[in-house]
Amino acid sequence: MRKCDVAVIGLGLMGSAALDALLSSGVDALGFDPVGAGANRGSSHGSCRIFRRFNFENPNYTALSDEAHAGWIRLQEAHGQTILTPTPVLEAGRPGSKMVAASRAAAIAMGHPDPALAAAEANRRFPAFDLPDDWDVVVQDGGAILRTEVVMEIMRARAGNRIIAQSAQFEPRHDGVSIRTANDAFFAERAILALGPWLGRALPKLGALLKVTRQAVGWFRPARPEAVALGRFPIFIVERGANDVVYGFPNFEARGVKAAPHNHGPVVGPDDWDPPATDGELGLVSDALAALVPGATGPIIDRDICLYTNSLAADRRPDQGEEFIIDRWPDSRLVVCSACSGHGAKFAPAIGRRLARLATDPTFEAEPFFRLSRYSAFA
Template sequence: MRRCEVAVIGLGLMGAAALDALLRAGVDAVGFDPLEPGSSRGSSHGSCRVFRRFNFENPHYTALSDEALYGWDRLAVESGRQLLIPCPILEAGPPGSETVRQSRQAALDHGRDTPLLSGAQVNARFPAFALPDDWDAVVQDGGAILLTQVALEALRARGRAEGRIRTVAVTGLEPGGDHVLVRTAEDSWRAERVILAAGPWMDRFLPALAPVLTVTRQSVGWFAPTRPKSTALGAFPIFIIERGRDDTVYGFPDFEGRGVKAAPHNHGPVVDADAWEPPASDAELAQVSRFLTELIPGAAGPITERDVCLYTNTRPSAEDAGEEFIIDRWPGSRLVVGSACSGHGAKFAPAIGERLARLATDPGFEIEPFFRLSRYPAFA
């Protein structure tokens, strides 16, 4: 039997950030994950995610982005690696777009008066685009391409250097009065607290969470640009464009030489957490192909690569419309839950990791109400 103060189960971006925060604070912590950085499984896999300072989803998230940015900058200095590539964020939609309105409002709330642009103005500034002239748009600064795999390696570096990472699956949790027994195929650990950050596999450990979580299969493609200069980093923004209900696509400039990465942000089919195969099909990427052809013709070449990721999102609660996060202590236990962070959570990892670490080590720390499990009647 081995012992630790805190065990972290799942070392994607959220769990790895929590482990790093614990170790920086001098806590005796150990992390468990069967997947290494670079694996094609897990919601943190792949080369890039979007970092946005101004967030249309929730008025609280811009402050969270600023806190996370401090964490990313600190980690970049510590690791000596670039984690964020600055890039403007284009958000656009038909006249009256809620995404554009809420994004502008988020900037205004934090002292930034971002001009409302027309589709015609966007097309003049970014020649790869062909938005309808009367569409609404904003171009936000403070955005960046988050280099996911590099960030994941940097977040795990302290744990690896100190021998605090176990590359093994956790097979069971057994709560005790003053501890939680963490079992693996290799050994068992007696932990005073456990942080669960298992992504789409959360309900394997806490079946009672299943009714409030949805796991969906999301198709991702890389598209050969028809006008390469117009889609290069510096000439082309990160984009989030809504054409209508359940018709939103996001994407990146061709900063890796692989093509323009683009994917639907609306949810794909509900799947099991192990449903990673087969790769995204032409049919799954047809929406994106049509979208690029009509609105971003400079990026509308053939598919060169394809991938699948899984979103884990919350269902609507008594206080929100869903697609939010759960960051809280599990009632009547020594467990801390960090869940439903797929879809738009990667950028917040350092800030969420700090919260998970404090929930596990500081009995007086209270999480913000919009993260709490008590939003759901079953946990009220």
């Protein structure tokens, strides 16, 4: 039986970042995942994610963004490959938009200059847009296109032969965790479960707090290619209503404008990937582009499906209802990570560090808003 100090089961962005943090600090760690970098399963596939410094979801996340940013820059410099492409982030909504107000407040709370901009000024600065004059708009700097495909490849390469490319079943024991793959048995002192949408299936009590949803993504052939080019066009998030939020990217990979709904799609199981994203699912995006970003609107030329894993609202402390779960699992030597909720990718280096510390430093705790004890089922 092969032994290690820490096993990381699941090597999406979070597990890969945790394994990287462990190996970088000399811990005897192994990672398990049957899915290779670039495969279109799990929540981390695809070329890019949005990096935002100021997060409308929770102002506490600014510190996490800054810590993660430093991690991305270190990785970028160590490997000489672009991981972050600095790009402004435009967030816009109807007058009184809570999303825009929260993003603005998060910036101001850090002593940052007020990022608010008149809609007409935003339309002038970014001519692909046609935002109504009375809309609330912020344009935050410190944003970037996060090249997740590059990240996954770099992290897998860094871990080298510490990766077992197989599915792993685990069984907690009083002194550690037994792990079994199709071919081998392992014993780890501790294990980090970074299973993305599969986490609830492995731990049903945790599954009761998680909601996995199907998210459609499309690439649109832009009406005005010059207006949506990198450098001329921001990352954007537009909110037309509480359940009508659409985000998108500049055409940075000559594949069209990637855009998608941020509101939650239907609840699904972790293996429910079919059918491919339909025109109906992307209709909200086509409508939003036509109404607000006419320079980016056009036929759908490519499509994808990805899964969000959203945590439910805590019943023991106020939160926005989607804060991640990053904690030790009670009465075991397991650490759990539900870092998805549709906006976890940007934080991966910071979350990976927390997971590694939870597994190796008994005095360490993640922030209270990440802990299981915010739910009465775990108090």
